[in-house]
Amino acid sequence: MTDEVRVLYNHTCPVCRFEIDGYRRRAVRDGLPVRFDKLDLAADWGLTPDEAARRLHVWQDGRVLSGMDAFRALWSAMPRWRWLARITDWPVVRPLANGIYDRIAAPLLYRAHVRRVARL
Numbered sequence: 001m002t003d004e005v006r007v008l009y010n011h012t013c014p015v016c017r018f019e020i021d022g023y024r025r026r027a028v029r030d031g032l033p034v035r036f037d038k039l040d041l042a043a044d045w046g047l048t049p050d051e052a053a054r055r056l057h058v059w060q061d062g063r064v065l066s067g068m069d070a071f072r073a074l075w076s077a078m079p080r081w082r083w084l085a086r087i088t089d090w091p092v093v094r095p096l097a098n099g100i101y102d103r104i105a106a107p108l109l110y111r112a113h114v115r116r117v118a119r120l
Helices: 014-030 039-045 049-054 068-076 079-087 093-119
Strands: 005-009 034-038 057-060 063-066
Touching: 005 014, 005 039, 005 068, 014 034, 014 079, 014 093, 034 039, 039 049, 049 093, 057 068, 063 068, 068 079, 068 093
Parallel strands: 005 034
Antiparallel strands: 005 057, 057 063
């Protein structure tokens, strides 16, 4: 892979930060062209901070992907995670993985984000 993959993530979310930190360590260790942007750079992506906080976003091949498509793009860029990108793209698994992320994981993490921001 020669093109850089950029990841826009919610650095204020402990769960998101923990997961992304793992990907970042692996990318640095393996010398992968993956860059990690915090929510502060949402405007550079054409997103508001609120839009960016709702889902994971990945810039790949000149387009912004979000949700499970973003995860699959990130995993595809990382040799040790490519298997997960392939499995979550299987015809039976894809709608299930997308549904779990869209209806459960992303909304839960976003609600926690809103509560954290309200406390500040």
